[in-house]
Amino acid sequence: MSPARLRGSWSRRRSRARDRSRTLTPTARVLRLRRRISLLFALTSAVGLVAMAVLAVRSDSGRWREQLDHTMDADTSWALGLLETDADGQLVLDVLADSVDTACPPLTVLLVDGDDPAALTVEHAPAKPCLTVSRAVVLEAGRAAVRADGVRAFDGRTTDGDPVRVFAQPFYAPEAADDAGPQGVLVTLADATAQRDDHRRLVWLVTGGCVVLVLLSAGVGHVLSGRAVRPALAALDRQEAFLADAAHDLRTPAASLRTLAETALRGETDGADVHRRTLRLAEGMGRLVDGLLTRARLMSGTAAVARQPLRLDQLVEAVAEEAVEASSEGHRVRVEAEETVVVADPDLVRRAVGNLLDNALAHGHAPGVPADVLVAVARDGTLTVEDAGPGLPPEVAGALFERFRSGSGSTGLGLSIASWVAHAHGGTLTAGRGARGGARFVLRLPSPD
Incomplete structure (x- = not known):
């Protein structure tokens, strides 16, 4: 479609929208405003609640990961104290194997092979670990710790698909220089099934609570907007009542004046009598208008x-x-x-x-x-x-x-x-x-x- 046709179509839609707006009665416009206020109140509440829910969920997600990381950091720090080296600087794992049941939590020792940080070899691994992950996951955790030259932790999955937390902590040779890289990495795992389940329950609870609160806020907003527009509706009712009073009261004297004028034009009534009757009708209409204005001022509170x-x-x-x-x-x-x-x-x-x-x-x-x-x-x-x-x-x-x-x-x-x-x-x-x-x-x- 050409740009000119698009502009014409948009102009026609805007024109139809303006026509629909003009056809609405004042009461309908006030009621439409009430609906918009209610919707705006609900949307504002929803945005605030969703933002708070996201913060709560993210906070809980970080909290349970930090707890697992803290536990695994304590385990690996204690295990690193059991690592020994011989006279040739070779790593000795006998004390670690004898002192720690490396089956649960599973502790895997990786050594850096040469100068390449990505070249890691498995020096020790539990024979029957309580949590089993692929060798690629363990090696990737070790490489991340070596590259970062520090502790690294991330989420993973066991071979059965259960969630785990993978933790890798590098260690260094006793007589290594300050700028020397890690000698190896100790990798451990922690079961995250219970924490994940608790987190999911929290997510569902927060989501359900947000839905309930948004619906409740929408109802409260509808009630409050109804109270807010009530004076406007009352003013419209008073205005309609005033117009109805004016039309009702002035219809009879106006019809009488017209009849009197038609009679005078036909010459069927004495001119002086016509003037007297016209004066009485005019005085009566003046009193009616004065009374209507007084009543309108009293009803609106402006008097x-x-x-x-x-x-x-x-x-x-x-x-x-x-x-x-x-x-x-x-x-x-x-x-x-x-x-x-x-x-x-x-x-x-x-x-x-x-x-x-x-x-x-x-x-x-x-x-x-x-x-x-x-x-x-x-x-x-x-x-x-x-x-x-x-x-x-x-x-x-x-x-x-x-x-x-x-x-x-x-x-x-x-x-x-x-x-x-x-x-x-x-x-x-x-x-x-x-x-x-x-x-x-x-x-x-x-x-x-």
Whole structure:
């Protein structure tokens, strides 16, 4: 394939990947991020555990070899002390043969033949050794010790295939010069079967432990990543709830405005009446937008609660007076307030009280009958709003302060905001049946100490 085609194919793959990324919803992207975090956590743990496992295995491998080498070094050092030479400088092995059972561990004496370090001859070897290796292995160990002019040890195999440790230690003529080479080499063997078996068990144990720990870390990482992305998912849920509230609340007044405009264009309605109705709809939409923004700020925690001493009785009287003046249906609001001071945010409390009054004036009366609302303020910071309407429907009583919940087809956004304001101040908002059969809302706010 030509370079131009390769570049085009790569570009198309990248384009498809970008398209797939764009089609993912925000929630799906957060969940994908959670999976990537979990995978990264597991991979990081796996790399660390594998590195530690490799170090442990290598350390154990070197440890058991050092133990065998130390034992064989002691054996060969003692055996070298038994080597003697005659008057002609020839090596005498009688004392070694008489004093040491060279069958186990097997001790083989090699002599350097001439000036060539590679030319070795077997001077003594056990007749029936407990460990049997090929002559080539023994000679190679001797040559390595002569070339290095020092001790050498390495792994090997017996003729039966069992693991052994081969150890070679050179020795020198008694009257040899300092720069003279070794006179010969003493080679011994050690059975490494038990050590190899123990090492293999350790390898399997470490491997199994790493697998278990990696799986455990993957599970822990999945849980931790879930907790990490939980605020993001909650924020997305709040955003979707806000958009749903906005769409739900604004759909009806927007449709009413369109209908009103179409009616005015056809000339079927008086112009002054159209203006009045348009103004009322615009004011209602403004209140809806204001309420939605307040609720969004409360839910996201961006609305700062400016707590300060507040005369609750005066605020309630002012809000009640404004509500009566704004109503054109002859509603009645009675206020029974004692002098009360609470610690709260004036703007938020005003909105909560206004929403409770609006709810009572809108739903707390029979059709065609003016509302009769009683508002009471107690010294302990308790505000009671009670109407004489039909009361709370059983189907909404359990979820009255959730969005899209009310008694007569509205969204219930005002009650939701009032509940949020109460909880933001450390207070409560409860609903129940009043003494006159209508709804009774009780808002409790903290009083100054």
